[in-house]
Amino acid sequence: MKKDIILAGVGGQGILSIATVLGEAALTNGLHIKQAEVHGMSQRGGDVQSNLRISSEPIHSDLIPYGKVDIIMSLEPMEALRYVQELSKDGWIVTSSVPFVNIPNYPEKEEIYAHLQKLPHTVMLDVEALAKEAGAPAQAANMVLLGAAIPMMDLSYEAVRDAVAKVFSRKGQDIVDKNIAALEAGYRHSVNANR
Amino acid sequence: MKLLLLGDEAIALAAIHSGISGVYAYPGTPSTEITEYIQNRQKADPASERIFCKWCTNEKTAMEAALGMSYMGKRAMVCMKHVGMNVAADAFVNSAMTGANGGLVVVAADDPSMHSSQNEQDSRFYGRFAMIPYYEPSCQQEAYDMVREAFDYSEKMKIPVLMRITTRMAHSRAEVSTWTLKDGSEDIRPQNRIHFPDNPKQWILLPANSRVRNEQLIKDKKQFGLDSAEDPHNSFTPGEDRGLAIVACGIAYNYLMENFPKGVPCGVLKLTRYPIPRKLVGEMVASGVHRVIVMEEGQPFVEDKIRGMIGSEIQVEGRLTGLLPRTGELSPDSVRAALHLNPHKTFPKDDIVVPRPPALCQGCGHRDMYAALNEVAAEYENSRVFSDIGCYTLGALPPFRAIHTTVDMGASITMAKGAADAGQFPSFAVIGDSTFTHSGITGLLDCVNSEANVVIIISDNLTTGMTGGQDSAGTGRIESICAGVGVDPAHIRVVVPLAKNMEEIKNVIREEVEYKGVSVVIPRRECIQTFKRHAREKKQQ
Incomplete structure (x- = not known):
């Protein structure tokens, strides 16, 4: 298997925790992984992204070629569109529907939604609301997003769940449970939406 | 493991x-x-x-x-x-x-x-x-x-x-x-003895x-x-196409391999250790190439050197000749284009997307410092603000647009001095605490020795903020360092950069602009990121 993923969002939203969980899941399941991220200046409220590649074969490039991304996972709807040139023709966008407005010229929300819906495979969900419904704090919204992308990933729900448990284990069982609840909520949403 | x-x-x-x-x-x-x-x-x-x-x-x-x-x-x-x-x-x-x-x-x-x-x-x-x-x-x-x-x-x-x-x-x-x-267990080599x-x-x-x-x-x-x-990390591997060889340096090798998952159809000189091994370059030439493409991150370093190492009958191409972009990092796509392979099909760029530039954090003390400085600077016809390397470089962007230069670590103080020497008034320097101890102290001594008419703002957030909040070498000693270098203690002024202190901060800056000599104003408040981190750590304990 081979999955090329872009994780997108705004600095501080928690895309790197998604990368950590997927890295753990890949390593435990004997898969190869490369995950490139940008640190430093771009993090201060600017757009951030990470190229994440998982494969059963060795991976050469840290960067994914344009047009070859299988999934864009974004914690912010406009940020999902920023990388649309990199998306493969049959690739998926899984994105939060909640805009993060920290710039004066942020486009109309409805227009962004329309652009997202025009693409062939888009799942849009209110990750924060779903986290809350699942009894998890807003910080676990990133796990809702990850859960929603599991059906497109060739990784089992159980494999990702176990990785979440391992990654958050040092923070205590309560945090583990809440993150898993968030993951499951996202996963269920996606499975139901695709029926 | x-x-x-x-x-x-x-x-x-x-x-x-x-x-x-x-x-x-x-x-x-x-x-x-x-x-x-x-x-x-x-x-x-x-x-x-x-x-x-x-x-x-x-x-x-x-x-x-x-x-x-x-x-x-x-x-x-x-x-x-x-x-x-x-x-x-x-x-x-x-x-x-x-x-x-x-x-x-x-x-x-x-x-x-x-x-x-x-x-x-x-x-x-x-x-x-x-x-x-x-x-x-x-x-x-x-x-x-x-x-x-x-x-x-x-x-x-x-x-x-x-x-x-x-x-x-x-x-x-x-x-x-x-x-x-x-x-x-881990194979850890014992440390050397003296x-x-x-x-x-x-x-x-x-x-x-x-x-x-x-x-x-x-x-x-x-x-x-x-x-x-x-070195086994360096190698020349001939390919089917004897006429072409690619010199792939460092991570450029990965972008090359990404485009040829089933093997590269021409010669490949993988280069990961220097000086450039003449023996391997000789093998490449002897394999019969008439064209060499050099792929390297950074400047056309190998391309330039290799041109002199092989005969002029062999064509050398790369960043210098424009086959690869002259600037910026390489990518699987730029390497693909250089190899004249068909580009992958993509969706068009979405023009609805607007840039989201980085900004100073909400609650950051540099914000209050710039808010005050901008107001005072505007009271003079031709204020100039020489800044430095750090988070506060973002003061160049809206809404502040507060600074005129950023060059290298410490250059704010020395450039403000040079400008003052040339007749600039008022001449401000804006530098962070960590950058000040890194390379600002010697410049401050120059200012003192020539009695330069400058206002140096050391925006002290008690950390090296830009890189994620590492210890800063002068924490707790900024005033004594300035005094030790010879700044008159009456003109080393400490303020707390908060909105409620705005009038006081502006007055202090105004007074120091009007003082003919070296002034140091130190707005001091902990970096909002390290402040939050310290609060979290306390809560966890």
């Missing part, structure tokens, strides 16, 4: 496993995580052999301290971002003249595309300039393996070794197999000694080239 590590972390772990006694560094993207990894490991494992890992004041002090440790026979590593090499250059270039005793590896992390830097300089030039061996690993595993090889080679040849990496490797994770003992150099004269760079040493270094350089030809 298999671990998922950033390139930076792979280098750090390899250095620990190689038995270093010290890591010396000043934070700088993308090199910071090397030292942080060693610091965290030392903290987490108090029973392990101690490694010196406190941050240094700047790259030059780091390089010199590491050279001192090497003199004592122990292994040391120095880490910095590419522009840090300019600061360390005096010590670095002369360390090739002294040579090393304990293994000495210098890591320079270049930043092509300038993700977080002011230029794209290529540290391989420093390796050639100093005439030492230099390495450029193509992946995280190679980075890990090469560090120990570099330490071994450094000790064998009694020479410092440079390791050049770029952002894309430094900040990308991949699985790395680490050295383990038969019982499965032993003085067996060539003591070489460490006293008097002209008479240096002339002798220079001859030897030039002889050794030949050997370095011969040895890089034998």
